[in-house]
Amino acid sequence: MIESKTFNRAATVILTLLVVLTLLPILLIVVASFTAETALIRNGYSFFPEEFSLDAYYYIVKQGAVITRAYGVSFFVTIAGTAASVLITTMLAYPMSRKSFKYRNALAFFVFFTMLFNGGIVPSYIMWTRFFHIKNTIWALLIPNYLVTAFNVILVKNFYANNVPDALVEAAQIDGAGELTIFYKIMIPLARPVVATVGLFTGLCYWNDWTNGLYYVDNEKLYSIQLLLIKIMNNIQGLKANSNAAMLGTGAVDLPSTSVRMAMALIGILPILAVYPFIQKHLIRGIVVGAVKG
Numbered sequence: 001m002i003e004s005k006t007f008n009r010a011a012t013v014i015l016t017l018l019v020v021l022t023l024l025p026i027l028l029i030v031v032a033s034f035t036a037e038t039a040l041i042r043n044g045y046s047f048f049p050e051e052f053s054l055d056a057y058y059y060i061v062k063q064g065a066v067i068t069r070a071y072g073v074s075f076f077v078t079i080a081g082t083a084a085s086v087l088i089t090t091m092l093a094y095p096m097s098r099k100s101f102k103y104r105n106a107l108a109f110f111v112f113f114t115m116l117f118n119g120g121i122v123p124s125y126i127m128w129t130r131f132f133h134i135k136n137t138i139w140a141l142l143i144p145n146y147l148v149t150a151f152n153v154i155l156v157k158n159f160y161a162n163n164v165p166d167a168l169v170e171a172a173q174i175d176g177a178g179e180l181t182i183f184y185k186i187m188i189p190l191a192r193p194v195v196a197t198v199g200l201f202t203g204l205c206y207w208n209d210w211t212n213g214l215y216y217v218d219n220e221k222l223y224s225i226q227l228l229l230i231k232i233m234n235n236i237q238g239l240k241a242n243s244n245a246a247m248l249g250t251g252a253v254d255l256p257s258t259s260v261r262m263a264m265a266l267i268g269i270l271p272i273l274a275v276y277p278f279i280q281k282h283l284i285r286g287i288v289v290g291a292v293k294g
Contacts, residue, residue, distance in 0.1 A: 097160035140216035
C-alpha cells in the first residue's frame with residue numbers, strides 16, 4: 001500500500017512537470033503575440049516581455065473580413081472532411097474485421113500497401129488537376145491526403161476485431177439484420193472510442209492543413225486559416241523588404257511580422273484547445289485498444 005502511494009505521488013509529480021513543459025511553448029506564443037516587434041527583434045522571445053504591444057492584434061482586426069472568411073473555410077473543411085473520413089474509414093474497416101469476408105486479407109494488403117508506397121507530389125498533382133479537375137474548388141481541400149488514411153483504417157479494424165464478439169454479429173444475423181443494420185446499429189455504437197480518436201486525428205489534420213491549399217488553390221475565397229497565415233506572413237515580409245530597399249537605409253518599416261505570426265498561431269489553435277477536453281475520455285481507450293493486433 002505504501003509503495004503504491006509513493007508511486008502515485010511520484011507519477012503525479014512527473015506528469016505535472018511534463019504538463020508544465022508542454023504548456024510552456026503555448027505560453028511563449030501568447031506572450032510573444034503581445035510583445036512589440038522591436039522588442040522581439042532586439043531581445044528575442046521571452047516569457048517576460050520588455051515592451052507590451054497590441055500591434056499584432058490591430059493588424060489582424062484590420063484583416064477581419066478576410067480572416068473571418070478563412071475561419072469559415074477551415075471550419076467547413078474540418079467538419080465536412082472529418083465526417084466523411086470517419087464514415088468512409090469505419091465502413092472500409094468493417095469488412096476487413098469480418099472473418100467471414102472472403103477477400104479480407106486482399107483488402108487489408110491493399111490498404112497496408114498505401115502506408116509504404118505512394119506516387120509522390122508531382123504525380124498526385126497531375127492526377128488531381130488534370131483528371132479530377134479539383135483545382136480551385138472546395139474539393140481540393142477535402143479529398144487529397146486526409147480523406148482516407150491506412151493508419152486510421154487499421155486502427156478501426158483492430159478495434160472492431162477485439163471489441164465486437166462474433167457471437168453478437170451472428171445473433172443479429174439470425175434475427176434478420178443485414179450488413180448495413182449490423183454496421184450502424186452494432187459496430188458504430190460499440191466503436192465510439194475509436195471513432196472519437198479517428199475523428200480527432202482527422203480533424204487536426206484538416207484544421208492544420210495548408211499544403212492542399214498551397215498546391216491546388218489560387219482563389220483567395222478558398223483560403224483556410226493556415227494558408228492565410230502563410231500568405232499574410234509572406235506579404236508582410238515582402239512589404240518590409242521592398243520598403244527597406246526603397247528607403248535606402250533611412251529606417252525600417254515597423255510591421256509586426258513576428259508578433260503577427262504568434263497571434264495567428266494562437267488564433268489557429270484555440271478551436272482545437274476548446275474541442276479536445278470533450279473527447280479526451282475516448283481518445284486513450286480508442287488508441288490503446290485499436291492499436292492491438294486483431
